[in-house]
Amino acid sequence: MDFQLSEAQKLVRETARDFVDREIVPHVRDWEAKGEIPRSFYAKMAALGFLGAPVPEKYGGAGMDYVSFALLVEEISRGSSSVRTTVSVQTSLSETTLMLVPLAKGEKLGAWALTEPQSGSDAAGLQTTAKLENGEWVLNGAKRFISNGSIADDLFVYAREPGSKRHEGLSCFLVPKRTKGFSVTNVETTTKLGLRASPTADLAFEDCRVPEGNLIGKRGNGWEQAMRTLNSGRLGIAAGAVGVARAALEAATKYAKERKAFGRPIGSFQLLREMIALLTLRAANLRDLGVDNTMEVSMAKLFGAQMAMRVTDRAIQIHGGYGFSGEFDVERYFRDARVLGLYEGTNEIQKLIIADKILGPSHGD
Numbered sequence: 001m002d003f004q005l006s007e008a009q010k011l012v013r014e015t016a017r018d019f020v021d022r023e024i025v026p027h028v029r030d031w032e033a034k035g036e037i038p039r040s041f042y043a044k045m046a047a048l049g050f051l052g053a054p055v056p057e058k059y060g061g062a063g064m065d066y067v068s069f070a071l072l073v074e075e076i077s078r079g080s081s082s083v084r085t086t087v088s089v090q091t092s093l094s095e096t097t098l099m100l101v102p103l104a105k106g107e108k109l110g111a112w113a114l115t116e117p118q119s120g121s122d123a124a125g126l127q128t129t130a131k132l133e134n135g136e137w138v139l140n141g142a143k144r145f146i147s148n149g150s151i152a153d154d155l156f157v158y159a160r161e162p163g164s165k166r167h168e169g170l171s172c173f174l175v176p177k178r179t180k181g182f183s184v185t186n187v188e189t190t191t192k193l194g195l196r197a198s199p200t201a202d203l204a205f206e207d208c209r210v211p212e213g214n215l216i217g218k219r220g221n222g223w224e225q226a227m228r229t230l231n232s233g234r235l236g237i238a239a240g241a242v243g244v245a246r247a248a249l250e251a252a253t254k255y256a257k258e259r260k261a262f263g264r265p266i267g268s269f270q271l272l273r274e275m276i277a278l279l280t281l282r283a284a285n286l287r288d289l290g291v292d293n294t295m296e297v298s299m300a301k302l303f304g305a306q307m308a309m310r311v312t313d314r315a316i317q318i319h320g321g322y323g324f325s326g327e328f329d330v331e332r333y334f335r336d337a338r339v340l341g342l343y344e345g346t347n348e349i350q351k352l353i354i355a356d357k358i359l360g361p362s363h364g365d
């Protein structure tokens with residue numbers, strides 16, 4: 001399969017590549033050790049429109065097509081999967097939920113909260129409630145593993161109306177960070193296996209009141225909304241898989257040349273990466289054409305996550321003991337690649353989505 005990039009798309013890639021080499025690569029080790037990325041760095045990304053890349057210009061975004069966006073995300077991921085996670089949550093999840101000018105301009109950061117302590121893959125089992133009382137929604141419950149949860153200004157939170165079951169009665173609510181009754185209860189950074197510069201937070205809502213107008217989209221339509229948003233998010237994760245694998249491949253190639261050892265030829269991994277890159281660009285292109293790309297996105301995410309594990313693992317192998325030592329970046333690539341098959345739908349969930357698309361929906365819920 002061939003994929004011709006336009007001049008504009010090539011320019012996005014070159015700009016992103018240059019930005020990553022200048023603004024991410026020299027700092028990434030420091031950020032990972034400290035468990036945070038300075039807000040001033042995000043201001044630099046915002047200035048280039050990267051925090052609202054696919055959002056139309058009239059909403060403050062850069063108005064990029066999705067192929068350009070995939071190329072951008074791939075480059076960012078080559079530099080840092082932690083930064084890529086923040087960009088994914090900002091653009092693919094938060095801004096897909098609601099196009100707000102301050103988010104698209106990067107003046108504010110967003111977070112997107114679906115997962116709960118008792119419900120991850122089984123998102124329809126979520127228990128956080130939202131009750132309409134005197135013109136306000138009153139939220140009660142807890143969210144788990146929320147990227148950007150502790151640094152976001154605006155949080156998009158899924159909750160159900162009391163008494164509703166499973167897919168019914170779910171809606172999405174905008175909760176600004178300083179809302180009374182909302183708190184961040186736990187932030188995991190450097191203790192995680194990977195993504196150590198990306199805050200992963202638990203959230204608590206105790207009689208947290210937001211205005212009635214903070215309901216996003218149609219009341220009770222949250223399930224459909226969440227699934228549509230995740231489809232958008234998975235495209236970014238697939239592109240992220242290509243980026244981290246490319247970083248590992250480049251590191252391994254450089255090392256193999258310098259080390260003059262017998263490392264297994266890595267050409268086959270290059271081929272694998274290129275195949276997934278094409279799958280991702282195809283899924284992005286379908287989105288640009290307005291065609292349903294659910295299956296292609298899930299395929300790109302599933303195969304991308306698996307490919308990134310294999311490539312980063314081989315990159316460590318090619319480095320020998322040095323690959324394990326922390327002296328080289330390949331160990332971070334390997335650790336960061338692991339989450340790709342977990343968040344925004346595990347590998348098993350992607351297989352179910354692909355099977356549903358091929359065979360028709362299953363009869364389960």
Ligand SMILES: Cc1cc2nc3c(=O)[nH]c(=O)nc-3n(C[C@H](O)[C@H](O)[C@H](O)COP(=O)(O)OP(=O)(O)OC[C@H]3O[C@@H](n4cnc5c(N)ncnc54)[C@H](O)[C@@H]3O)c2cc1C
Binds near residue numbers: 146
């Ligand atoms: C670093 C990180 C960042 C995250 N960021 C966010 C975020 O910003 N917002 C958010 O809402 N969530 C976020 N998550 C949560 C993430 O999406 C969930 O962890 C994920 O969906 C899996 O849910 P779970 O952890 O509850 O695992 P479970 O759903 O309990 O899954 C456990 C295992 O069972 C398998 N399994 C479950 N159901 C099935 C099935 N029907 N068929 C076959 N196998 C199945 C799974 O594939 C998995 O292997 C994040 C997670 C991590 C680790």
